[in-house]
Amino acid sequence: MKTFEEKYTAWIDGELSGAELAAFERELEGHPDAQADRESTLKLGEFLRRNSEVAPLAHPDFFNHQILQRIEAEKTVARPRGWEWSWPRLAWAGMAALLVAGFLFKAWIPTEPQPLGFAESGSEAPGVAEIVHVSAGDPSISVTPMHDSRDNVTVLWLEGLDYLPASYNLR
Amino acid sequence: MNLRQIPLIFIALLAWGQPGSALAETKIWSAVILASNAPEPKESPEVLKPVFQGLKRFFGYNQFEILGSSTMSVDAKVEEWLVPTEHFWLSVRARKTTSKEARGAYLLNLELFHDKRPLVATEARLGPESPLFIRGPVHATGQVLVVLQVQR
């Protein structure tokens, strides 16, 4: 059973027919403004359509480029690595374990006192910029950290920022 | 060679590359830049050359202009500085990592503002061979980006 609002919408859009249309038109006899309202609603739709032209996507190739870059960056982070043990690999793993042991040993050597204000993090990847923690300035901004291994760059990708028109002087 | 000697060899190698000597002459370069696509791009500033390919490949622009930059040497203590531009402000607080955290890197507290609006706050580790970029808003002529890199 349709509600009044549903039937009214369907009536405006010409989606009622037959007995349903006749019954609803009888119901509308108590609403003398209905016909004028229907015309007004149709005019509104026409007005919205006429003024809905959108400028074409600027720099379309760049648009694709950014998407593919992000896919590549995500692949770098998410790519699963297959692994099969073999004797040469075991030998290398043994060497690597020794290296790690060396690093751990080195880590126990006392170092200079740490200034306050930074979170501790246990990563041992000195060559890569890494995001330890991030928070957006307000809820409309979203932040995605990503890493591109090809150029070894880390990017904080902010979205939801205001578009700056040409009149906005950056210099 | 006695197997028990191996850890001692590693220790000797590690002691040879002390963090102090490795980073003695490095600085952090931080900048707010405007990236754009130009039919005849201007030559990139010398200081941007090490990151030019990375910027170009990742963001797809061919021209980069520096809106504001700062270079800071960070020794044993915490250093704080600002990269001011007309509308964007990058606040940086940095110190060297200890060997417990990561050798040869810096820990940074960054805050990026658009006028008075905070856009992002982050804590990041900056490696000597790995720059950090922040993608800011799109401008009609290009895009605002932030670059931080260790300079030798």
Added chain:
Amino acid sequence: MEAEHSTDGPDDLELVAGCQRGDTAAFNTLVTRYRNRAYSIMYQLVRNEQDAWDLTQEGFLKAWRSIGRFRGQSSFYTWFYRILMNVGIDWLRRKQVKTEHEFDETLGLKNAAPGAATVPHAELQPLVQMADREIRHRIDAALLLLSAEHRAVIVLREIDGLDYQEIATLTGCSLGTVMSRLFYARKKLQTLLRDVYENL
């Protein structure tokens, strides 16, 4: 819900199969095929170039991430369009500030005159003098006052020209809900814009 662009070259399902094998070139072709249409509809929804750009990209990325689950039960574009609408509506929900003008859908209007809620508040303006830009500005401002759900049905119905069933499929709600939302969204826009469109 067809793409308005030429679909020369492999058809969508072949490209989807390529994507499912991890072929980003196939996905690039799909992005090229649908980017203008997707951007246009997203712009209608969020009314801001930067946000429309970002959110359309987000829609494509979500499609890439979940393309392994696409089983071909609808066309690629219908499937993608639904993802895109969800991205846009979620974003609007997060961003939207509730306004006191919001209609209460729990109130039945059975006994109310259908035209009663549409009396213009503002003085009539000489529309002949109103620049196109000002008209667009008025539409933007009026759409901003609609809830995410109401804005979506108005854009899909009045601007994109979809039928009720298509809107229901894309927004994941019933046919009745689509019609009801359309009723209230239209009423609100009539209230906000009647002084403009009635005098053109």
